[in-house]
Amino acid sequence: MNNAKLAAKLNPLHQSLVQISDNVTFGSEEIIIIGGPCAVESYEQMEIVAEKLHSSPVKALRGGVYKPRTSPYAFQGMGEAGLKVLAAVRDKYNLPVVTEVMAISQIEVILASADMLQVGSRNMQNFDLLKELGGINKPILLKRGLAATIEEFVMAAEYILSHGNSNVVLCERGIRSFDNYTRNVLDLGAVAALKQITHLPVIVDPSHAAGRRELIAPLSKAAVACGADGLIIECHPVPEKSVSDAQQALSLEEMIDLVHTLEPVAAAVGRKISTNTKGVDRKSTPLHLAIA
Ligand code: PEP
Ligand code: MN
Numbered sequence: 314m315n316n317a318k319l320a321a322k323l324n325p326l327h328q329s330l331v332q333i334s335d336n337v338t339f340g341s342e343e344i345i346i347i348g349g350p351c352a353v354e355s356y357e358q359m360e361i362v363a364e365k366l367h368s369s370p371v372k373a374l375r376g377g378v379y380k381p382r383t384s385p386y387a388f389q390g391m392g393e394a395g396l397k398v399l400a401a402v403r404d405k406y407n408l409p410v411v412t413e414v415m416a417i418s419q420i421e422v423i424l425a426s427a428d429m430l431q432v433g434s435r436n437m438q439n440f441d442l443l444k445e446l447g448g449i450n451k452p453i454l455l456k457r458g459l460a461a462t463i464e465e466f467v468m469a470a471e472y473i474l475s476h477g478n479s480n481v482v483l484c485e486r487g488i489r490s491f492d493n494y495t496r497n498v499l500d501l502g503a504v505a506a507l508k509q510i511t512h513l514p515v516i517v518d519p520s521h522a523a524g525r526r527e528l529i530a531p532l533s534k535a536a537v538a539c540g541a542d543g544l545i546i547e548c549h550p551v552p553e554k555s556v557s558d559a560q561q562a563l564s565l566e567e568m569i570d571l572v573h574t575l576e577p578v579a580a581a582v583g584r585k586i587s588t589n590t591k592g593v594d595r596k597s598t599p600l601h602l603a604i605a
Pocket of ligand 2: 351352521547557558
């Protein structure tokens with residue numbers, strides 16, 4: 314990894330912390346769990362998700378409003394109306410939110426509603442987007458490309474870092490292979506390698522890796538055991554009704570159960586799953602104003 318200048322780990326203790334809100338920081342002893350649906354579908358949906366998860370160890374919400382869909386005829390996301398939903402639940406439940414940015418033109422409006430901007434797999438080497446994200450002062454969640462090598466992944470992070478944004482979290486989300494039983498192959502070897510090569514926090518997305526809800530729990534445990542700094546997991550109030558990625562969505566109850574089963578695994582590798590939850594901040598904007 315000769316070309317990585319800014320992402321390279323300089324000594325075994327070199328570890329960056331990436332803070333997305335007052336009490337959510339990636340890269341510390343604490344394993345950060347992000348939960349939520351594939352796509353924001355309505356205020357009511359996100360309200361149920363946040364209401365259930367805010368008192369659990371899930372520390373941040375996910376939900377796509379600009380969706381990179383294989384088919385142009387599939388639901389493309391709620392767009393700006395979805396951002397208003399995210400901002401409203403964030404304020405009401407004091408949970409930071411992560412959402413995907415697909416284009417430079419979306420950055421400004423997303424910055425107003427999200428605490429972390431996700432670069433999806435399909436955009437990992439969209440170098441103009443990466444350069445632009447290097448110029449903002451919000452953390453970036455960079456997902457590994459569908460068929461990107463570890464070196465290409467690190468160099469994509471290097472684009473953001475070298476343009477001035479040092480708050481980058483890497484996300485392994487599975488890579489393409491020959492088997493189609495799982496959606497992708499979760500490359501935990503890459504997680505171990507990235508933790509050795511770079512000082513950036515590394516999290517795992519078992520949902521897009523497996524594509525099957527029954528595999529999410531064991532893969533999450535394996536990810537924590539091999540040194541991941543966090544997880545991003547899809548869950549939905551009525552999983553089979555998800556407008557996208559229904560087969561991989563957990564119910565909210567399954568999500569909470571899963572997080573608790575990770576506690577002994579985290580403890581075994583000297584980490585912990587957060588249990589502290591800040592009180593709900595009910596300075597909420599009335600719904601009709603929030604999504605107007
Ligand atoms: C997502 O997290 O919603 C997503 C589309 O993931 P990926 O870019 O990893 O496919
Ligand atoms: Mn999805």
